[in-house]
Amino acid sequence: MNRSYLINLAWRSAWNRRFTLALTVCSIAxxxxxxxxxxxxxxxxxxxxxxxxxxxxxxxxARTGSTQLLLYTVFHVGAAxxxxxxxxxxxxxQLRGVAWVVPLSLGDSHQGFPVLGTTRAYFEHFRYxxxxxxxxxxxxRFRDLYDAVxxxxxxxxxxxxxxxxxxxxxxxxxxxxxADHADKPFTITGILARTGTPxxxxxxxxxxxxxxxxxxxxTGVPLPGLHIGPEETRKMDLRPKSVTxxxxxxxxxxxxxxxxRQVNNFAAEPLMSILPGVALDELWDIVGAGExxxxxxxxxxxxxxxxxxxxxxxxxxxxxxxxxxxLRAAGASLYHVLALLALEGILLTMAGIITGIAALATxxxxxxxxxxxxxxxxxxxxxPTPMQWLLLAGLLLAGWAxxxxxxxxxxxxxxxxxxxxxx
Amino acid sequence: xxxxxxxxxDLRFAWPGSTEDCLNIAELHVxxxxxxxxxxxxxxxxxxxxxxxxxxxxPQTGYVALLDTHWGDLRPAARDRxxxxxxGYIFQQFNLLPYLTALDNVLLPxxxxxxxxxxxxxxxxxxxxxxxxxxTGMGLSAQIWxxxxxxxxxxxxxxxxxxxxxxxxxxLIIADEPTSALDEDRREAFLDLLLxxxxxxxxxxxxxxxxxxxxxxxxxxxxxxxxxxxxxxxEVIV
Numbered sequence: 215m216n217r218s219y220l221i222n223l224a225w226r227s228a229w230n231r232r233f234t235l236a237l238t239v240c241s242i243a244x245x246x247x248x249x250x251x252x253x254x255x256x257x258x259x260x261x262x263x264x265x266x267x268x269x270x271x272x273x274x275x276a277r278t279g280s281t282q283l284l285l286y287t288v289f290h291v292g293a294a295x296x297x298x299x300x301x302x303x304x305x306x307x308q309l310r311g312v313a314w315v316v317p318l319s320l321g322d323s324h325q326g327f328p329v330l331g332t333t334r335a336y337f338e339h340f341r342y343x344x345x346x347x348x349x350x351x352x353x354x355r356f357r358d359l360y361d362a363v364x365x366x367x368x369x370x371x372x373x374x375x376x377x378x379x380x381x382x383x384x385x386x387x388x389x390x391x392x393a394d395h396a397d398k399p400f401t402i403t404g405i406l407a408r409t410g411t412p413x414x415x416x417x418x419x420x421x422x423x424x425x426x427x428x429x430x431x432x433t434g435v436p437l438p439g440l441h442i443g444p445e446e447t448r449k450m451d452l453r454p455k456s457v458t459x460x461x462x463x464x465x466x467x468x469x470x471x472x473x474x475r476q477v478n479n480f481a482a483e484p485l486m487s488i489l490p491g492v493a494l495d496e497l498w499d500i501v502g503a504g505e506x507x508x509x510x511x512x513x514x515x516x517x518x519x520x521x522x523x524x525x526x527x528x529x530x531x532x533x534x535x536x537x538x539x540x541l542r543a544a545g546a547s548l549y550h551v552l553a554l555l556a557l558e559g560i561l562l563t564m565a566g567i568i569t570g571i572a573a574l575a576t577x578x579x580x581x582x583x584x585x586x587x588x589x590x591x592x593x594x595x596x597x598p599t600p601m602q603w604l605l606l607a608g609l610l611l612a613g614w615a616x617x618x619x620x621x622x623x624x625x626x627x628x629x630x631x632x633x634x635x636x637x
Numbered sequence: 638x639x640x641x642x643x644x645x646x647d648l649r650f651a652w653p654g655s656t657e658d659c660l661n662i663a664e665l666h667v668x669x670x671x672x673x674x675x676x677x678x679x680x681x682x683x684x685x686x687x688x689x690x691x692x693x694x695x696p697q698t699g700y701v702a703l704l705d706t707h708w709g710d711l712r713p714a715a716r717d718r719x720x721x722x723x724x725g726y727i728f729q730q731f732n733l734l735p736y737l738t739a740l741d742n743v744l745l746p747x748x749x750x751x752x753x754x755x756x757x758x759x760x761x762x763x764x765x766x767x768x769x770x771x772x773t774g775m776g777l778s779a780q781i782w783x784x785x786x787x788x789x790x791x792x793x794x795x796x797x798x799x800x801x802x803x804x805x806x807x808x809l810i811i812a813d814e815p816t817s818a819l820d821e822d823r824r825e826a827f828l829d830l831l832l833x834x835x836x837x838x839x840x841x842x843x844x845x846x847x848x849x850x851x852x853x854x855x856x857x858x859x860x861x862x863x864x865x866x867x868x869x870x871x872e873v874i875v
Contacts, residue, residue, distance in 0.1 A: 219748050230736035536731050542693075543728065544801065545721025545749030547714050 220550065224557045227537065234533065235562060238526045242566025242613060245519025247573050249605050250598075252515060254574070256508040257599050263501065264494055266411045269341025271470050272487040274298070274306060274315075274477055275459035281500070283486065284493040287318055287459045289412050290328035294320065297456035302482055306460060309476055311469040314339050317457040319424045322382050322395070327368045329382050329417045331424030331457075337363075339463055342411045352376055353404035359423050359448060363404035367414035370583075378402050382417070382427060395427040398444045422452040462487070516605065524616040531623060552618070559617015563610055642808055642841050643667035643690060648699035650689060659685055660696075661866040665859070669808065672835060672842040674852045677861035683845045686861065687813050690843060691724050692716045704808065721750040725802025725840070727812040732798030735787035739777065742786050743768040743800045746807075753805025760806065771800035775830050792823045799831050806838040813845050828854060 228235055267288045275283045276296035285291045300317075307315045316339055319331030330336075337348050337355050353376045356363050364374060374380070379401055383394040400419060408414055426447045430440045442450075464470060470489065477487040498505075538551055546554075578595045598606070645665040651658045659682050667673060677683055688694045689701050692708035700707045703723055708716055725746065733742045747754040747764055757767035772782055775796040781789060786797065795815055802810050812831075816824040828851060835842045844855070852858050862868075 226736050227734070537734060540732060540734055541745075542717075543726045543732070544745040545717065545753075547717035547749075549714060550749070 220553060221557065224554050224561075227534075227554070228558055228561075231530070231533065234530055238530065238562055239566045239569060241519070241522055241526055242563055242609070243569035243573060245515070245522065246567045246570025246606070246609060247577075248515045248519065249512060249609065250571065250574050250602055251577075252508060252512045253599070253602050253605060254578070256505055256512065257601070259508070260498070260505060262410045263498060265343035266494070267340075267342060267490045269339070269345050269463070270461045270490050271464045271467060272462040272474060272477065273459060273490055273493070274462055274485055274487045277484045277486045280486070280488040280493045281497050283459065283488055284490065284497055286320060287461070288490065290320060290330065290416060294458045297458055298460070298485060299456050299483060300454050302480065302485065303457060303460055305480075305482065306462065306477065309473060311464050311466060311473055312462060313465045314463045316340065316461040317421060317454070318459045318461065319421055319454065319457045321458070322384055322424070322427070324368070324380055324382050324417045325372060327365075327415050327417055329419060329424075331419055331421045331454075333421060336418070336461075340413070340461065342409050342413065346409070348409065348413065349407040351405045351407040353402070356403055356418065356420050356423075358401070358403075359420065359426060359452070360398060360400045360444065361403040361419070361423075362400040363406060363418040364402055365406050365414040365416045365418075366408035368417060369402075369405045374402055374405070376402055376405065380417075382419075384431070397441070398427050398447070421454045421457065425452045425454050426450075512605070516608065520609070520612040520616070524612075524619060528616075528619065528623070555617050556614065560610070560614050562617070563613025566613070567606060567609055640668065641666040642669045642704065643843075644700075644702045644705075645690070646699055648689065648696045648701065650685065650694070650696040652685075658867050660689070662686075662699075662864050663866070665864060667809070667841050667843060670836070670839045670841055671857060672832065672855045673844070674855035674858045675843060675845045675861060676847060676849060676852065676858065679847060681861050682865065682867075683861055684813055687811050687843070687845060690809075691726060691811055692720050718750070721746055722752040723808045725804075725807040725810045727795070727798045727802045727810065727815045729814040730791065730794075730818045732801070733786035733794055736785060738783045738785055739772065739789065739793075739797050740765070740768050740782045742797055743771060743804055745801060747805055750805065753807065756805040767804055768800070771804050771834075772797070774803075774834055775800045776826070791818050792827070795819060795827060796830065799827070799834070803834050803838060803840070807840060810835055810840050810842045811844075812842065814847075815844065816846065816848070816851070824848075824851065 273283060273287050275287065276294060276298050278295050282292060282295075286294055303315060303317050306312065314335060316332060316336045318336075320328060322329040334355055340348055342348075350363075351366060351369075353363075362380065368374065379399045381394060381396045381399050400423070406413060426444075429447050429450060429452075430437050430442045462473070464473060474487045474489070477485050541551060541554075542548075575595055582595075643666060645662060647664075648660060648662045649658050650660045675683060675686070685694075689696060689708075690703075692701065692703065692711070695701075695709040700709055702708070703719065706719060708719075711719060733739075734745070737745070744764055747757055747767075754764065757764055761767035761770050769779075769782065773779075777793060777796055777800070781793060786794060789797070795818065799812075799815070802812070810831075815831075816827050819827060832842070832854060842855075
């Protein structure tokens with residue numbers, strides 16, 4: 215019995231049952247798709263989280279929890295309990311070892327997207343992922359008072375183009391209670407390239423503009439009877455009185471703890487500063503429960519799909535009972551029967567896994583932008599992670615083992631049946 | 638050497654899970670080249686006896702020996718090898734792999750047994766010629782040789798099965814009700830082809846059937862109920 219004949223036989227037998235086998239391959243492909251998809255989601259969720267900010271040595275804000283400070287400065291979630299004075303920001307710039315300070319002012323929104331008031335230095339110094347700078351996809355940075363630069367997702371989701379005019383709403387959230395800044399519309403001058411970070415969801419305006427839209431407001435409501443038009447506002451002193459927080463870069467990273475100490479002991483007002491990396495880790499510890507849930511789900515998906523695989527293969531065995539008996543009668547030993555089943559099992563599993571990977575790649579390529587805009591989930595088509603390799607190996611092993619199970623059953627049956635199958 | 642091709646002695650066999658013996662036979666032998674008609678009512682253990690003769694199952698006590706080799710002394714893989722080298726097997730029905738051609742089905746035993754392959758090549762020059770020889774010998778015309786087995790009639794399939802059992806000239810052909818799926822004319826025609834073929838290859842034939850009308854064509858008749866000491870209702874005749 216030569217090996218090539220056995221393979222030939224396996225192939226012809228498989229071709230004879232091609233429709234059933236196609237279903238098996240589909241089910242394995244689906245399992246692979248689910249397993250790798252969930253795992254890809256899990257890793258990309260983590261990486262899009264940890265890549266939200268980099269290149270910033272310290273984040274400075276009014277005293278609060280470090281997680282909270284990170285949440286509103288980087289993720290634009292929640293609100294600051296207190297602002298810091300403009301004079302403090304200027305003082306921070308003078309601290310020894312500080313290279314740059316980028317002030318941030320938050321609190322307004324546009325169609326649910328947060329509005330960030332900042333300086334042009336933000337575009338120079340802000341980094342995400344692997345120290346990547348922000349890039350403009352179209353247009354330019356804000357120059358005029360009523361200019362806005364929007365993130366990629368804002369542009370894609372709302373269908374905005376350069377030179378389109380938008381109005382900002384006071385407060386955050388999609389629902390606004392009649393309190394908006396419709397009197398001072400902004401012009402979109404730039405659209406940023408996609409980053410996969412909260413920057414994509416942000417509308418950027420200058421600090422002066424942030425001040426300008428609030429000149430006739432006090433404590434969150436428009437002053438009754440007072441209305442200052444957009445052109446009049448230009449003539450006023452628009453230097454900010456306070457900002458929400460500031461990003462800080464140092465000349466030398468080694469000085470980070472000494473600068474942090476100076477900020478924390480700032481005399482003029484109570485301030486705190488955090489190291490973004492440390493705060494991200496702390497925050498991930500909290501959010502990580504979701505990741506663990508996804509991991510658990512991966513495991514369950516794996517279990518269910520492997521059980522499905524075994525049952526499909528076992529169900530197919532009855533169909534083959536007669537065929538195996540004929541082979542046994544023609545002189546095939548149990549070893550041959552087992553080899554035939556194992557060969558088919560491993561080839562089927564491999565075909566299924568390859569189909570699954572191809573389907574996943576196709577989905578990421580075609581549905582990626584939609585996922586990004588609908589769920590804010592950025593999926594990357596990259597090298598499989600070690601975990602994914604492990605899952606693939608597990609699937610292959612399970613598929614192979616599942617095909618041996620019928621082999622064992624075929625052995626039992628052939629003992630019970632003698633040579634004539636009882637069907 | 639006993640001179641017997643097949644020898645069975647003091648055999649007792651019960652199916653796993655059953656407390657009562659199915660077969661209890663003191664002695665049975667088959668000499669080379671003889672043709673045996675084994676009969677008995679359905680359910681009396683004929684197929685079980687054939688499985689024992691072919692070494693697919695082994696008895697709890699006693700022995701069955703083919704060419705002086707006791708089936709029970711061989712490991713399963715060696716039993717498989719010994720069987721395919723020396724035994725051709727024909728079932729009542731479904732003897733063929735539906736997706737192989739008639740020719741490939743006939744050649745199947747030669748794929749698993751070097752001995753049968755060598756014998757076939759020695760006899761006909763090459764494997765294909767050997768298969769064609771037996772297909773022709775079984776009255777099958779060349780136009781069906783390359784057709785997949787599932788497209789052929791039951792009568793044709795049984796004759797292909799016979800060709801497959803005969804190729805490589807095994808010492809023993811075991812046939813389990815090979816004619817019961819055939820109508821009367823085809824039954825006679827099948828035996829007209831099978832019996833001379835067995836004579837030509839000097840193969841012994843053990844054929845099981847409940848159809849006594851064909852019995853006279855065999856060199857010896859064996860009634861299983863007569864030699865089995867377990868009666869139908871499970872009692873042992875002492």
